[in-house]
Amino acid sequence: MKNIFTLVLLLSTLSFYGQDKKVSFLNLVGNNIQVPSGCEAQSEYEMQACDGTSIKWDYYTDDMLSAVFDATISAFAESNSSKTEVTFTSFGEQLKGYKFKMGTTYQYFLKGKIKDQALMINLGTPKDISKTDDLDGFLSLFFDEAS
Template sequence: MKNIFTIVLFLTALNFYGQDNKVSFLNLVGNNIQVPRGCEAVSEYELQACNGTSIKWDYYTDDMLSAVFDATISAFAEGSAAKTEVKFTSFGSELKGFKFKTGNTYQFFLRGTIKDQPLMINLGTPNDIASEDDLDGFLSLFFDKVG
């Protein structure tokens, strides 16, 4: 009987831990966004390998957000010549930041508050985003307006 119990426990554990823990929804301050087909979510806060575009966000306190954002912009600006101010709107909240062009890639660093939660968004894409028309299919799930 003890051997049967051990075998059942072992098979249950194998089944539980052997399951694919694929993330199917992203969580942007309580807004659930389905991971697009053909894309890969690293966590519910980071999407990579989606038609060459990656997006990630981190939550902070107001004080920490300013410090981390300023340090990130300073570090990134050292290796890049072109820095442009940008504004995006996400779930009705304005996000401000900078766009950098490095080679064939555009890197956007945005900061703001959505639903009273300060956050920083890091967006890397091969496409320049200057207006809503430039938001490809899945980026339009994150952003309402550009400019």
């Protein structure tokens, strides 16, 4: 009986401590953004399939940002001719990049600096964002303006 109790205690401890901690806030260069209800973040830097929209960002040095961004855009442009320049504003900072139409969705790659931190944002959404009014829902938590 003692062995059974020990085994149950051990298994319950492992299951309790082995659970992943749910991410409640995204961290965009120190700006905390609450994960919307019904959505789930993969990490503090990535949210997948929230109302059909996914967003992820990576931090780089200035030199690395240009190299990674250019390589990403070149790879997408090879297989997709719908490349359009876009500009977004996030937390008062301008981010420039490109939009690609991919079937029924749009892929946005943006680069710039927020709080002097170089970053690239990868946004996939069914929305064609061409003006600020298109930034509804949780996208308005990330971006102030779009053009």
